[in-house]
Amino acid sequence: MSNLMSGSQILLECLVREGVECVFGYPGGVMLPLYDAMYEHPMRHVLVRHEENACFAASGYSMATGKVGVCMATSGPGATNLTTGLVNALMDSTPVVAITGQVPTRLIGSDAFQEADTFGITRSCTKHNFLVKTLADLPRVIHEAFYLAATGRPGPVLVDLPKDILQGQTHYAPVSSIHLPGYKVYADGHAGQIRRAAQMMWEAQRPLVYAGGGIVSSNAHNELRRLVELLDTPAVCTLMGLGGLPSSHPNFVSMPGMHGSYAANMGLTHSDLLIAVGTRFDDRVTGRLSAFAPHAKVVHVDIDPSEIGKNRVADLPIVGDAKRVLVRLVKALEELSPQYSSRSAEARRDWWRQIRDWQTEHPLTPEISTSEIKPQHVMKEVDRISGGNAIVCADVGQHQMWAAQFIRFNGPRLWINSGGLGSMGFGLPAAIGAQFACPNKLVFALVGDGGFQMALPELSTVVTNGLPIKIVVVNNGYLGMVRQWQELFYNNRLCAVTLDSFPDAEKLAGAYGFTGRTVESPADLQSALEEAVAEPAPYLLNIKVCPDENVYPMVPAGGAISEMILGPPQPVAVS
Amino acid sequence: MLQIISLLVENKPGALMRITGVLTARGYNIESLTVARTLDPELSRMTIAVDVDPTLRQQVIKQMNKLINVLQAIDLTENAAVAREMLLMRVRAPLEARPAILKEAEIFGARVVDSSVDGFAVEATGEPEKLDEFVDVMRAYGDIEVTRSGMVAVCLEPRKLRLSAPIPKLDNYVGDHLAKGVLNA
Numbered sequence: 143m144s145n146l147m148s149g150s151q152i153l154l155e156c157l158v159r160e161g162v163e164c165v166f167g168y169p170g171g172v173m174l175p176l177y178d179a180m181y182e183h184p185m186r187h188v189l190v191r192h193e194e195n196a197c198f199a200a201s202g203y204s205m206a207t208g209k210v211g212v213c214m215a216t217s218g219p220g221a222t223n224l225t226t227g228l229v230n231a232l233m234d235s236t237p238v239v240a241i242t243g244q245v246p247t248r249l250i251g252s253d254a255f256q257e258a259d260t261f262g263i264t265r266s267c268t269k270h271n272f273l274v275k276t277l278a279d280l281p282r283v284i285h286e287a288f289y290l291a292a293t294g295r296p297g298p299v300l301v302d303l304p305k306d307i308l309q310g311q312t313h314y315a316p317v318s319s320i321h322l323p324g325y326k327v328y329a330d331g332h333a334g335q336i337r338r339a340a341q342m343m344w345e346a347q348r349p350l351v352y353a354g355g356g357i358v359s360s361n362a363h364n365e366l367r368r369l370v371e372l373l374d375t376p377a378v379c380t381l382m383g384l385g386g387l388p389s390s391h392p393n394f395v396s397m398p399g400m401h402g403s404y405a406a407n408m409g410l411t412h413s414d415l416l417i418a419v420g421t422r423f424d425d426r427v428t429g430r431l432s433a434f435a436p437h438a439k440v441v442h443v444d445i446d447p448s449e450i451g452k453n454r455v456a457d458l459p460i461v462g463d464a465k466r467v468l469v470r471l472v473k474a475l476e477e478l479s480p481q482y483s484s485r486s487a488e489a490r491r492d493w494w495r496q497i498r499d500w501q502t503e504h505p506l507t508p509e510i511s512t513s514e515i516k517p518q519h520v521m522k523e524v525d526r527i528s529g530g531n532a533i534v535c536a537d538v539g540q541h542q543m544w545a546a547q548f549i550r551f552n553g554p555r556l557w558i559n560s561g562g563l564g565s566m567g568f569g570l571p572a573a574i575g576a577q578f579a580c581p582n583k584l585v586f587a588l589v590g591d592g593g594f595q596m597a598l599p600e601l602s603t604v605v606t607n608g609l610p611i612k613i614v615v616v617n618n619g620y621l622g623m624v625r626q627w628q629e630l631f632y633n634n635r636l637c638a639v640t641l642d643s644f645p646d647a648e649k650l651a652g653a654y655g656f657t658g659r660t661v662e663s664p665a666d667l668q669s670a671l672e673e674a675v676a677e678p679a680p681y682l683l684n685i686k687v688c689p690d691e692n693v694y695p696m697v698p699a700g701g702a703i704s705e706m707i708l709g710p711p712q713p714v715a716v717s
Numbered sequence: 718m719l720q721i722i723s724l725l726v727e728n729k730p731g732a733l734m735r736i737t738g739v740l741t742a743r744g745y746n747i748e749s750l751t752v753a754r755t756l757d758p759e760l761s762r763m764t765i766a767v768d769v770d771p772t773l774r775q776q777v778i779k780q781m782n783k784l785i786n787v788l789q790a791i792d793l794t795e796n797a798a799v800a801r802e803m804l805l806m807r808v809r810a811p812l813e814a815r816p817a818i819l820k821e822a823e824i825f826g827a828r829v830v831d832s833s834v835d836g837f838a839v840e841a842t843g844e845p846e847k848l849d850e851f852v853d854v855m856r857a858y859g860d861i862e863v864t865r866s867g868m869v870a871v872c873l874e875p876r877k878l879r880l881s882a883p884i885p886k887l888d889n890y891v892g893d894h895l896a897k898g899v900l901n902a
Contacts, residue, residue, distance in 0.1 A: 261731060266738055270785045273730070289884065290785065321883040324727060324788040448779035 147314040149277050149307045150179035153241070155314065156284035157185060162212050164188060164578055165241075166196040166203070170216020171256055172243035172305040188578065188607065191599035193220050195571035197227020197298075199603075201236045202575025205558045206533060208361065210237045210291050211575060217243045218256030221263070221302070226565055228267040228298045233562025234382060235359055237296035239287050240268075244304040247275055260302045269297030277310040281317045289320060294327040295446040296359055331443065331462030331470065339417075339441045339458050340474035344482035346415035346439075347489045348496075349375045352398070355382030355561070356420015356444065356464040358554040365468035366419065367391065372475050374490050376497050378406040380421055382561045385551035390530060395497060396506060399427040400697045401543040404504035404706060407697070409497055410435045411704040419443045420464040423453035424562070433702030443467050504695070504708055506547050514688040515664045517541060517616050521548035523671050524586060524614065532584040533558060533576050537569030537593030540622035543693045545588055567596030570613065574600060577609045584612070584675065591617040591641050601654045604680045612674050613682045617644060618689045626692045630707075647684035658682035719748050719845075720774055720794040721870050724763040724787055725878070728754060732786040736763065739780045745769055749802075749867025760788065764800075764870045789878055793870050800870040802845045806855060807862040810836035814858050821858075825851045 147155070153176065157165070164186035169177045180187055190196045193215040200211030215224050221242040231238040245254040261273040270290050272283045280303075287299040343349055357366050357379075363386050370377045370393045378398040379386050387394050398406040410416070416438045421427075428434040431453060442449075442456035443464060450459040460467055508518035521544045528534065530552030536542040536559040551557045558576055560568040573587035589597070594615050604611055625639040651658025656679055661670045667685070674681035695706035726732050733752065740747055748766040755762050769777060774792065781790035793800070806827075810818050815837075822829065822839050825847070831838035841851055845868060855861050 262734070265731065265734055266742060271731075319883045319885045321881075322785060323880040325785050325881055326782070326879065327881075446783070448776065448783050452776055 145314060146311055148175065148179060149280055149303070149310050149312070150176040151183075152277075152280055152312070152314050153284060153303070153308070154179055154183050154185055156281050157212065159316070160210065160285070160288045162210070164203070165212040165214055166190055166199040166575065167214030167241075168193045168196055168216065168220060170220050170243060172245055173214065173216045173220075173308070175305065175308040176214075176243070176303075187214075188574070188603065190571065190574070190603050193223035194226050194567070195574075195597060195600050195603075197224050197231065197238065197240060198565075198568050198571035199575035199578075200238045200240075201227065201231050201234075201568075202535060202558055202572030203579045204236050204238060204575070205572070206555050206576040206579040208359070208555065209579075210239055210288055212239050212241070214241045215243070216256065217245055217260065218258045220256075221260040222258055224300075225264060225267050226563075228264060228300065230560050230563040230565045230568065231298035232267060232269065234560065235296050235355060236298070237291040238298040239291050240264075240298060240300040242300060242302050243308070244273070244302045246306040247304045248306070250304065260300070264300045267298070268300045269295075271300040271302065273302045274307050275304070277307050277312050280307060281314065282320060285317050286320050286322060290322070290325065294325070294329075327445070328447065328461045329445070329463040329466050331460045331467035333470070335458060335460045336467065336470050337474050339460060340471060340478055342415060342439065342441060342458060343373055343375075343417060343475060344478050344486055348413045348493045349373060349415040349417060350409050350413035350438075351375050351377035351387075352380070352410065352416050352418040352421055353377060353383045353386045354380045354419065354421025357383050357386035358420075360420065360445070360464040360466075361554070362420070362465035362468050363387070363554045365465055365472055368472045369417075369468055369475065372472060372479070374487070374494075375417070376409055376494070378402070378409065380424070380427055380561075381546055381559065383421065384546060384557045385554045388530070388552040389550035390552055395501070397546050399424075399703065400429065400699075401547065401693050401695065402427075402703070403501075403506045403547070404695055404708065405497055405500035407695070407703040407706060408500045410438075411702075412496070413438045416440045418456075419468065420445075422449045425453075427703075428453065429697045429701050429703040433704065508548050509691065510664070511688070512664055515661070515667060515685060517618065517687040517691050518544050518548055519664060519667065520614065520616055520685055520687060521545050523667050524588065525549040526668075527671055527675055528584070528586070530556075532556065532586055533573075533580060534586045534588050535559065535569050535573035535576055537587075537589040537597075538564045538566045538623075539590045539593065540618070540626065540691075540693050541588060541590045541616040543623075544616075566593040569593055570597035570600050570604075570611075573611045573613075574603055574607075574609060577611050578607075585610075587611050587613045589613065589615055590622060591615055591619065591644055592621045595641070595644075601651075605654045605656055609680060610678055611680050613680065614671075614674075615647070615682070615684045616687055617684050618687050618691070619644070620689055622691075623693070629692070630696075631698065644684070647682050651680075651682040656680045656682070658684065660684040660686065662686045719766045719768055719868075720792070721798065721800055721868060722765045722767065722774075722778060722781070723791050723793050723798075723870055723872060724765070724781060725755070725789040726761050726763055727786040727788065728759050728761045729786050732761075732784075733763075735784050735786060736765075736781055739777055739784070740765075740767065740769075743773070743777070745777075749865075751867045751869050764868050766868045788880060789876070791872065791876060793872055797873040798870050799873060800844065800868045801842055802848055802868050803866040804841045804848045804851070805830075805864045806839045806841070806852070808836045808839060808855055808858060809860040810858060818855070818858055821851075821854050825854075827851065
């Protein structure tokens with residue numbers, strides 16, 4: 143039986159039907175009807191302190207759970223503030239639904255107060271967007287938005303709702319089906335291609351698994367592990383794919399790319415078959431494309447057909463969902479196993495010897511000093527406490543790369559960061575979302591002093607909601623990554639990278655009513671982290687690290703990944 | 718040579734912007750674009766002429782196919798297809814030039830659609846190159862003013878249209894599509 147409901151009530155009902163438990167948002171004029179309906183609705187609304195962070199928090203929530211994250215903002219400035227978060231979710235294929243208010247339909251296009259062309263502005267920021275102009279369309283659109291966000295290659299979907307739609311009344315009947323005739327998802331992969339891929343994999347001498355964020359978003363970690371073990375192949379996980387194969391797995395050879403390990407990059411360069419799954423041959427991984435994996439044939443599995451052949455031609459493309467394809471691929475490999483496994487074991491011994499040689503030649507070892515805190519040392523200590531099990535939400539920059547190099551993740555959805563867009567200010571709000579999603583897990587916001595200060599207002603959100611997030615500021619007093627580039631490629635002409643006047647951590651946290659501490663000596667590092675983790679409340683650790691440390695290895699922009707700068711220039715003896 | 722992309726799209730607000738956005742995001746200029754409803758009034762057929770490097774054109778078409786409102790995007794450049802364009806032209810013509818103009822129009826299969834003391838309005842249809850020639854010829858007779866429709870094209874081979882079926886859902890429905898697995902086309 144249908145009953146008379148307002149657009150706002152219908153929206154909330156649809157969210158409940160989609161299994162939404164909490165939304166991150168910020169109200170405003172045209173959203174008043176919705177917030178009025180929320181007054182007497184059990185939906186949990188988390189009031190952030192800036193709309194951009196509503197979208198980042200929704201992303202963190204989504205990345206920690208695999209569920210669709212939901213954020214809300216009002217028209218005009220609220221909606222424009224969401225855009226960075228939307229592009230971030232688009233670049234990292236994070237399922238997010240954004241609900242924005244809009245001026246009443248009769249005023250659209252009239253430069254009304256707090257009006258912006260949200261539908262136009264967010265067209266290129268989203269997987270798809272909707273402007274609802276008829277109340278009757280509302281429930282269908284909401285369900286379509288969730289369906290689009292979560293399926294295929296996940297991504298952000300925005301629904302723009304004029305105030306009169308939120309206010310209008312209609313008889314609500316649940317939507318019985320949705321129809322998106324042009325939305326094509328090829329999930330299963332081509333059976334013949336999968337068989338051929340299995341054969342290529344057994345026949346390869348130096349196969350290498352190159353796994354991306356698609357492993358995490360399609361929950362294909364178990365299948366990936368099975369494939370890696372079956373073939374006994376080395377595997378590299380990209381920045382977005384970390385945790386897709388446990389870092390402690392013997393076949394895991396760390397992250398490749400601009401700041402990847404020597405072994406990972408050399409492995410890619412010398413492999414004769416790349417098994418690329420859920421990854422998009424991003425420039426930060428490939429370096430100069432013409433020199434990337436020059437000896438390898440490529441099997442490329444991706445859910446998005448437009449990623450296949452975009453950067454690197456695939457010798458054997460498979461369009462499909464990583465999990466579904468890997469299930470069938472593993473089966474095909476098992477069927478062929480009696481024929482090949484003994485022969486391939488022999489070839490694999492040489493390949494592994496080579497990989498291990500590279501690993502010992504230039505291992506990823508954290509710099510540790512007794513006189514000053516090296517940033518890598520911080521990562522090592524966070525890693526020790528985490529034991530591969532904590533959720534680590536990083537910001538963007540040097541600390542992000544060190545974290546990716548030195549912190550282990552023994553499962554998916556533990557490493558949360560802004561990869562494709564590289565959006566500073568992501569770490570803290572993402573940690574808020576992740577802690578809401580996983581209230582009983584240890585969550586670190588591992589941030590630089592730059593990104594932390596971009597997200598500073600969210601300390602209120604942390605405290606208001608009693609989130610026991612451990613905020614670890616890796617404070618080098620610089621915009622470190624920019625400083626590193628200026629140092630290495632712009633003759634050390636440092637411009638606009640010094641971050642002076644960082645607030646006193648104790649006073650800052652104290653002003654918000656929680657504990658903060660500044661750590662300056664390596665001797666105190668371990669105990670300070672332990673103390674922070676022991677506290678059942680938020681904790682701010684301002685760790686003053688040595689300011690001039692750079693991230694190595696490093697592949698200069700446009701360089702071949704086999705030509706890494708492995709460390710700082712050595713001092714030359716003057717004769 | 719110009720290349721032709723033919724699209725079948727849902728007739729929805731914003732669809733045009735999404736499609737052209739794939740090209741403008743890369744800084745490509747659109748040489749011509751026509752769009753009109755098909756036999757099914759909920760769908761439109763769009764013909765876009767572009768000048769894009771061939772490998773990138775494939776990429777662009779894949780990205781267009783990815784759009785939710787696009788049912789099908791196909792490359793007609795190297796396929797059996799017929800492309801035509803329409804042209805309307807105003808020719809200022811002194812009385813003594815008129816017979817010659819009419820003769821030229823006849824050669825090009827053009828039709829006079831209006832006649833006044835100032836001159837003619839002429840309508841012509843044909844392959845774009847043919848229309849270029851017609852324009853060149855008519856220029857010799859004095860001032861002309863031209864409006865062209867841009868190319869419309871039809872594929873001569875039958876094309877299978879793969880559409881997704883409706884997704885039944887939502888009674889006792891609890892979210893998390895991911896746990897339920899992805900849609901199978």
